[in-house]
Each structure stands twice: as C-alpha cells, then as structure tokens.
Amino acid sequence: MTVSVTNWARNIRFSASRFHEPESVTQLRRVVAGSSAVRVLGTGHSFNAIADTSGDLVSLARLPRLVDVDEHSATVTVGAATRFGELTEALHRSGFALHNLGSLPHISVAGACATGTHGSGVGNGCLASAVRAMEFVTAEGELVTVDRNTPDFAGMVVSLGALGVVTRITLNLVPTFTVRQWVYEGLPGAALRERFDEVMASAYSVSLFTDWRDDRIDQVWVKRATLANAPRNLLGATLADGPRHPVPGMPAEQCTRQLGIPGPWYARLPHFRMDFTPSSGDELQSEYFVDRADAVAAFESLDAIRARISPALQIGEIRTVAADQLWLSPAYERNAVAFHFTWHPDAVHATDAVRVVEEALSPFAARPHWGKVFTTGPEGVRTSYPRHDDFRRLLTRLDPGGKFRNAFIERYFPTV
Structure with missing residues (x-):
C-alpha cells in the first residue's frame, strides 16, 4: 500500500512508492523477490535517510513474535523487529542478561545491530558485538542463516540494511545481574x-x-x-x-x-x-x-x-x-x-x-x-574504516543487482 511515513523525529519523510507490513516470512520473501528496490524500517529512530527508498519500504512489526532462550548455549534467538524492552524481562526471568543496553529500550534489535548502536562501559562492546547468528532474506527472496563460522560474518552484522532483510538474530547472553x-x-x-x-x-x-x-x-x-x-x-x-x-x-x-x-x-x-x-x-x-x-x-x-x-x-x-x-x-x-x-x-x-x-x-x-545526522563525506568515512573496501566488495557479491541500495548506501559505498 502507498502511505506517508516519517521517522520518529519527523525530519525524514520516506519517499517509498509502497509500504508493506508482511505478517509472515513467506509474505516477506515474496515482497523482496518481486521488488527492484527494498529497504526496511525499524522503529524509526534513525535521524537520516539510511532507511529511505524510492521502491518498497518494509516494516517487520507484524511478523510473529519470537523470544527463544537456549539455556545450554546461553543464547536467545529473537525476531528482528523485537524491541529490547520487549525482550529483557523474559531474559531476566530465565536467569540471563544482555551484556549492554542502549539509552532507549524502545529500539529494535535488528535496527540497533545494523547501525552499530551501543550502550556505555569501558568493557562493554556495542549491542551488535553479542550477535552470534542471523537469518535473513536475500535479494532473490531466499532465506539463509549465517553465524560466526561463516566467512565474512564480521562484515554482515553491522550491515546498514544493505545485505538483505534480517528476520531473526541470535545473541549471546550473560548471567543476570543487579x-x-x-x-x-x-x-x-x-x-x-x-x-x-x-x-x-x-x-x-x-x-x-x-x-x-x-x-x-x-x-x-x-x-x-x-x-x-x-x-x-x-x-x-x-x-x-x-x-x-x-x-x-x-x-x-x-x-x-x-x-x-x-x-x-x-x-x-x-x-x-x-x-x-x-x-x-x-x-x-x-x-x-x-x-x-x-x-x-x-x-x-x-x-x-x-x-x-x-x-x-x-x-x-x-x-x-x-x-x-x-x-x-x-x-x-x-x-x-x-x-x-x-x-x-x-x-x-x-x-x-x-x-x-x-x-x-x-x-x-x-x-x-x-x-x-552527519555531513562527513565519503572519503572521510572510507579512510576511517579499514575494512570499508572489503564491505563494498561484500555488498556487491551478496546484492549484485543493488536491490538493497539507496542514495545513502550509494554515497558511502558506491558500486564497485
């Protein structure tokens, strides 16, 4: 459907032709496979056009909820649209915790990880550093799972939404604490x-x-x-x-x-x-x-x-x-x-x-x-990230047709 959508701060009005809220992964795969341009909108807490597209804008908020704690491996697998505040009490009741949390519990797990969002603490890595595995929909509509044993997995976690539509994420846990x-x-x-x-x-x-x-x-x-x-x-x-x-x-x-x-x-x-x-x-x-x-x-x-x-x-x-x-x-x-x-x-x-x-x-x-919000140019971004060119090549390999690209991605990671 066509609808006017803004981010939380209302400084970005998305230019998508269509807005989708699939209720199953099967529906999501059909949307992705049938589109020429796709981006995913999380909770809308980004302040720039990273999620914008002229094609199909997709929200995962209506996908079935999932919070699956594996006590043996000390992990939790969650639906990508799950907000941290919807997850944490269940973890605590199971005797577990996440190592870190951001200022806002309102943000989605997938969106936070994809953008390198973080909390604070000299010994605490960003939220994405807990990611152990991900399931995502590729440009062809295929459903794949990657984990820490997958080559280039370290390039797939903070991906800016440019490699596919993440549907599930598995996170490492620590014992609950006060x-x-x-x-x-x-x-x-x-x-x-x-x-x-x-x-x-x-x-x-x-x-x-x-x-x-x-x-x-x-x-x-x-x-x-x-x-x-x-x-x-x-x-x-x-x-x-x-x-x-x-x-x-x-x-x-x-x-x-x-x-x-x-x-x-x-x-x-x-x-x-x-x-x-x-x-x-x-x-x-x-x-x-x-x-x-x-x-x-x-x-x-x-x-x-x-x-x-x-x-x-x-x-x-x-x-x-x-x-x-x-x-x-x-x-x-x-x-x-x-x-x-x-x-x-x-x-x-x-x-x-x-x-x-x-x-x-x-x-x-x-x-x-x-x-x-930032105005740093492409060269400034490229020189500050040692693996920048590696990510460009990974992006081209996993999405050769540029289905998940938009103006933001093309500006900072132009097609190889």
Missing part, C-alpha cells in the same frame, strides 16, 4: 581532563552529560553492578538529591530509577523507561566515535567551540564503547569514546553545528554514528 544507579552533578572540567579514564572506569557503565555552556559536566550517570554504596563526592561532583533527567526541564519520571535503588540490569542500564516515550521526537541527534586514547584531546577541541554549538544543543553525552571486530562498527578495532549531541529540531542550525563539531574532531579520525 545494578544500582546514581547521578552526580557538577563535575569540574579540569578533573575530567586529569582523570578521564578513572571517571569512565568507575562503574559498569558511565555517561557524562553536558550542555557545553561552561567548563563542567552537568551530570555523571554511574551504573554499578555491585551492591556497594557510592561515595558522596566524585572528583568534585556531588550526589544529586533526587532523580534527574539528562535534559534540563524534562520530567525525571521518564528515566530509570536512581538514588542507588537496586534493580535488574534491564531497569537500570537504559537511561529511559520502556513505559514512557522519552520525548515527542522534537530533536535531532549526532554522534562521533574517537579512539579512547584521544578522548581528552577531543574533549578539549569540543570545549574550544562550545560557544558555537551550545545554542543549537539540548544536551550532549559522552560514553565509552569497547573495541570489536565488526567491520562497520564505529568501535572497530579501537576502544572508543562517543561524543553524542541532541540538537534542537531546527535542521539548519543543527547542521551548521554539526559541521563545526566535525571540523573540531577531524584530527581524530572520528567515525559518525550511521543512524544519526
């Missing part, structure tokens, strides 16, 4: 510069929030996988006296429990609760990953331009991501620090600020988040 979360306020910038690694390694997951308006970190979100109490002072930052939201003026009830109240991993690792929509979508987002060894220098470069970016900014976040071997992961072969920016929904001002940020981070081979 987390306590605290928020600190007013971390001096000087303290962060001097002891950055210490701050970011002080808990299982740490996030720094700043509006880049002065030389301090407004909030430090500390998530500890231990029952030990937190100190009242963290290098000059003090414990908040009540729950906080990272964006000034927003209600804290939308956020996961703080004040050190113990809870299961899935109710603390995300910043936001599944039963609340964290905002109306009136925002744009960008994010850039640099080598953790360059974290302080990159922070200082951004601090030097804060007056140029802060008027367009709602809030910024700084997180760490452990290195992995996934070709298009922003943390490929380097422990990373991610600088995240939530902009006001003025596209012109946000894009101007994005260009300023990219210029400041250019000495650090910054890799932009695939699903967010």
